[in-house]
Amino acid sequence: xxxxxxxxxxxxxxxxxxxxxxxxxxxxxxxxxxxxxxxxxxxxxxxxxxxxxxxxxxxxxxxxxxxxxxxxxxxxxxxxxxxxxxxxxxxxxxxxxxxxxxxxxxxxxxxxxxxxxxxxxxxxxxxxxxxxxxxxxxxxxxxxxxxxxxxxxxxxxxxxxxxxxxxxxxxxxxxxxxxxxxxxxxxxxxxxxxxxxxxxxxxxxxxxxxxxxxxxxxxxxxxxxxxxxxxxxxxxxxxxxxxxxxxxxxxxxxxxxxxxxxxxxxxxxxxxxxxxxxxxxxxxxxxxxxxxxxxxxxxxxxxxxxxxxxxxxxxxxxxxxxxxxxxxxxxxxxxxxxxxxxxxxxxxxxxxxxxxxxxxxxxxxxxxxxxxxxxxxxxxxxxxxxxxxxxxxxxxxxxxxxxxxxxxxxxxxxxxxxxxxxxxxxxxxxxxxxxxxxxxxxxxxxxxxxxxxxxxxxxxxxxxxxxxxxxxxxxxxxxxxxxxxxxxxxxxxxxxxxxxxxxxxxxxxxxxxxxxxxxxxxxxxxxxxxxxxxxxxxxxxxxxxxxxxxxxxxxxxxxxxxxxxxxxxxxxxxxxxxxxxxxxxxxxxxxxxxxxxxxxxxxxxxxxxxxxxxxxxxxxxxxxxxxxxxxxxxxxxxxxxxxxxxxxxxxxxxxxxxxxxxxxxxxxxxxxxxxxxxxxxxxxxxxxxxxxxxxxxxxxxxxxxxxxxxxxxxxxxxxxxxxxxxxxxxxxxxxxxxxxxxxxxxxxxxxxxxxxxxxxxxxxxxxxxxxxxx
Numbered sequence: 001x002x003x004x005x006x007x008x009x010x011x012x013x014x015x016x017x018x019x020x021x022x023x024x025x026x027x028x029x030x031x032x033x034x035x036x037x038x039x040x041x042x043x044x045x046x047x048x049x050x051x052x053x054x055x056x057x058x059x060x061x062x063x064x065x066x067x068x069x070x071x072x073x074x075x076x077x078x079x080x081x082x083x084x085x086x087x088x089x090x091x092x093x094x095x096x097x098x099x100x101x102x103x104x105x106x107x108x109x110x111x112x113x114x115x116x117x118x119x120x121x122x123x124x125x126x127x128x129x130x131x132x133x134x135x136x137x138x139x140x141x142x143x144x145x146x147x148x149x150x151x152x153x154x155x156x157x158x159x160x161x162x163x164x165x166x167x168x169x170x171x172x173x174x175x176x177x178x179x180x181x182x183x184x185x186x187x188x189x190x191x192x193x194x195x196x197x198x199x200x201x202x203x204x205x206x207x208x209x210x211x212x213x214x215x216x217x218x219x220x221x222x223x224x225x226x227x228x229x230x231x232x233x234x235x236x237x238x239x240x241x242x243x244x245x246x247x248x249x250x251x252x253x254x255x256x257x258x259x260x261x262x263x264x265x266x267x268x269x270x271x272x273x274x275x276x277x278x279x280x281x282x283x284x285x286x287x288x289x290x291x292x293x294x295x296x297x298x299x300x301x302x303x304x305x306x307x308x309x310x311x312x313x314x315x316x317x318x319x320x321x322x323x324x325x326x327x328x329x330x331x332x333x334x335x336x337x338x339x340x341x342x343x344x345x346x347x348x349x350x351x352x353x354x355x356x357x358x359x360x361x362x363x364x365x366x367x368x369x370x371x372x373x374x375x376x377x378x379x380x381x382x383x384x385x386x387x388x389x390x391x392x393x394x395x396x397x398x399x400x401x402x403x404x405x406x407x408x409x410x411x412x413x414x415x416x417x418x419x420x421x422x423x424x425x426x427x428x429x430x431x432x433x434x435x436x437x438x439x440x441x442x443x444x445x446x447x448x449x450x451x452x453x454x455x456x457x458x459x460x461x462x463x464x465x466x467x468x469x470x471x472x473x474x475x476x477x478x479x480x481x482x483x484x485x486x487x488x489x490x491x492x493x494x495x496x497x498x499x500x501x502x503x504x505x506x507x508x509x510x511x512x513x514x515x516x517x518x519x520x521x522x523x524x525x526x527x528x529x530x531x532x533x534x535x536x537x538x539x540x541x542x543x544x545x546x547x548x549x550x551x552x553x554x555x556x557x558x559x560x561x562x563x564x565x566x567x568x569x570x571x572x573x574x575x576x577x578x579x580x581x582x583x584x585x586x587x588x589x590x591x592x593x594x595x596x597x598x599x600x601x602x603x604x605x606x607x608x609x610x611x612x613x614x615x616x617x618x619x620x621x622x623x624x625x626x627x628x629x630x631x632x633x634x635x636x637x638x639x640x641x642x643x644x645x646x647x648x649x650x651x652x653x654x655x656x657x658x659x660x661x662x663x664x665x666x667x668x669x670x671x672x673x674x675x676x677x678x679x680x681x682x683x684x685x686x687x688x689x690x691x692x693x694x695x696x697x698x699x700x701x702x703x704x705x706x707x708x709x710x711x712x713x714x715x716x717x718x719x720x721x722x723x724x725x726x727x728x729x730x731x732x733x734x735x736x737x738x739x740x741x742x743x744x745x746x747x748x749x750x751x752x753x754x755x756x757x758x759x760x761x762x763x764x765x766x767x768x769x770x771x772x773x774x
Contacts, residue, residue, distance in 0.1 A: 027292025
């Protein structure tokens with residue numbers, strides 16, 4: 001009888017059951033050192049709140065560009081004019097010539113002139129054209145205009161504001177204090193207030209929804225804690241950026257809402273995966289490790305896609321867009337870092353209190369039935385979805401871009417009230433629709449105004465020629481109709497084509513809109529190309545197909561069009577304006593559509609990648625095209641819908657604020673995410689994939705070879721769960737579905753079967769193929 005030479009294998013050690021790879025190692029480290037990790041993020045949060053919160057103080061309301069002609073002209077005037085801003089008071093309700101009113105106003109004007117930092121103070125009681133412009137036509141209101149030469153400290157502006165406000169009691173008239181300096185402070189204050197309000201509204205609602213999703217407070221609280229810590233880190237990052245570049249005030253709530261949404265989304269994926277691993281029998285340490293190796297790469301890849309979308313904004317020279325790009329990318333990095341480090345640490349603390357699902361996500365349910373119904377009428381569903389999305393986006397074709405100015409503030413704002421009153425009742429004192437800055441004295445500027453400007457088509461008149469210094473003058477140009485309408489924009493171009501041989505700069509609201517449109521036309525294609533190329537490459541590396549990335553790009557553009565169409569209907573045409581509490585300005589803020597495109601594109605592609613990765617993994621396991629789509633949508637539908645709902649809550653919470661720009665971003669992103677998670681993911685994607693069939697996965701042979709070498713894979717080969725973490729084996733009749741599944745994977749000979757059960761939840765996403773091996 002032949003003697004056996006088989007060698008008994010050594011007993012398995014814990015190292016045999018460790019998941020290899022950097023993300024898994026990071027998860028193990030954060031679990032083992034969870035107290036240090038939690039302490040680190042607690043310090044980040046405290047510093048972010050105490051120091052980063054001051055970023056609102058250092059922000060700039062209306063950051064200027066060094067390349068736009070309008071901004072260059074404003075810089076020339078600022079260099080020549082000693083005044084750094086104005087404070088304006090409206091004295092209304094009593095006759096301007098009332099002796100008591102006149103005496104009180106003249107006394108206040110004299111006292112203000114003597115205050116430190118004041119360049120000049122004018123009222124309606126002098127002689128000449130300037131005082132006359134400060135008197136309303138009906139004689140019942142006047143202005144007091146104070147020019148500040150030094151605004152380095154807020155105390156100087158505050159002293160002027162307080163002295164003007166005191167006129168209310170001295171004159172018996174109603175006094176409202178505004179002006180550009182007051183307006184800037186109110187924009188900062190209101191933006192900070194709206195940001196805080198949005199956080200206070202969205203976080204409790206988010207917690208409630210996640211309790212319903214996870215069925216317990218322990219699991220639901222972790223994404224909220226991660227989001228709060230991420231916001232602290234984001235504020236700290238933006239504070240650092242504010243020291244090296246101008247951060248426009250409007251950037252702060254936009255970056256905050258992105259950070260909140262992404263942090264909650266990423267933590268949701270991590271906690272959901274942890275629950276699945278616990279359901280498969282893993283102990284807390286093993287579940288954290290496996291979660292980091294699987295859902296962690298989901299988070300990392302998602303952050304990469306959003307960062308690519310935001311990076312397109314770096315192409316533009318506009319300081320607002322550049323600041324959003326810098327702040328946005330930093331916020332994404334912080335959100336990813338919190339998900340990969342803080343959440344594993346929190347899972348280490350709270351893992352034993354998180355409810356474990358009784359069974360994996362079933363393969364039969366609402367989403368799978370929906371896909372089957374869609375497949376039966378794929379052509380009709382695809383055409384209907386495309387028609388609906390194109391119809392929803394059609395209003396954007398007549399969108400009008402404009403600078404809203406004081407209208408970004410609520411009607412209750414004192415700064416806006418003064419600005420509106422000046423425009424309506426003091427036309428000679430209001431800002432001209434177009435201002436031409438002339439590098440030359442008053443005589444040269446007057447000759448240019450008479451000989452050139454006044455004769456151009458569309459010009460209704462020249463209101464004033466004002467010397468700023470011996471070498472710089474301004475020409476106020478009046479136009480017919482809307483100050484930022486089509487006629488005004490044509491006049492801007494006429495003035496730039498006819499400079500009279502002088503060095504001039506055309507500035508004003510209409511000019512800034514023209515400048516932004518010119519930049520959008522010249523640099524927009526490059527930005528779009530960068531985002532599209534990066535997205536196509538990433539999706540190809542994930543799917544190995546050239547068809548699916550192009551199809552995903554087109555679908556995202558359709559959902560973005562619907563979002564921009566809704567934005568136009570609400571904020572330009574005024575639908576639901578009463579419900580949302582704002583007054584339409586007749587257009588959209590110039591840079592909002594660009595920001596919506598970048599943010600919504602990144603978020604939509606995040607959900608696209610999540611869904612396609614599930615479908616791709618099922619196909620790689622041998623499922624047919626139709627079954628892969630059905631199971632992929634069914635298994636990812638619940639988590640995508642939950643994440644989308646949380647995103648909508650966050651965006652809608654910020655849309656409840658009073659700042660118009662914040663409202664526009666909140667509504668647009670909420671619509672984009674809602675449309676993408678419902679109409680596109682549940683109907684259009686399954687219909688299109690059913691129509692394309694196996695052609696979905698086509699790629700030329702050279703690209704297929706490239707993908708085999710460098711492609712990204714959703715699947716990660718996880719080692720078997722350590723025996724020490726498994727419950728004692730019970731008879732088959734008494735076993736749970738999870739235990740029976742494990743018994744099938746580990747037959748009596750002790751050799752695991754290298755296959756996945758059909759009803760097991762697919763691994764999250766994304767890693768270099770073969771990079772993680774047991």
